Amino acid sequence: MTGMIFHPGHEELHGITVVVRGASGRCWVGRYHERTERGILLHDVAVHDPVTAPVDRDAWLARLRKFGIKVDSKYVVIPDSESAEIELLQPPQP
């Protein structure tokens, strides 16, 4: 991160597009809203399912970084059972 709070009064990631990698192997990309007891809420979400996707996750992410996010769902709640890892889709370049 840049050290800049994007939306003051919210979590640091609020409003920022993130990659969420789940324990199930599924991966979500969307704008982070908040983490609650129900899980992580993302808006305008693209989903990669390794079982059905035509390309692997890294190729899918590379395409999203270059061409943008093709939205599959307006929002998704990723349950805590996914023990998800979160990172920025596009970390700032040095």
Place this chain on the structure above:
Amino acid sequence: MTYHEMMVKPMREEVTRSGVQELRSVGDVDAALGPGAGTVMVFVNSVCGCAAGGARPALALALQHAVRPQHLYTVFAGQDLDATARARSYFADYQPSSPSVALLRDGEVVHFVHRHEIEGRPPAMLAANLIAAFDRYCSPEGVAKSEAGLKADG
């Protein structure tokens, strides 16, 4: 839903005061982008307070640079819906997001900045991204290098 024009006007002016021409109709867009010659920047403006609130000052900073695209245009997403959709048809390989910036040369997209590359960054960081793209694709030296690279690739 569009916002009241009174609220949006300062956001339009923050862009146009840097010499960027606003395209508000399909006809405007086709007249500007249709010929497809030279270097063209299209800034997709947005009411989004944080992302666009950083992108507009970044654009103003970048446009102070000596090297700039030959043509500077903007459309306003969520406000001028038809014009924005038409503008996006000129860079249709890229998913719609706003704010965003497209840089075209002779009708081809050579650089694109998505909203996800703007969120959470200070304006200076986005300005540096744009200036690097202007130098690479819009300066005579950059154009020569880029064309040499294309020939080598081809």
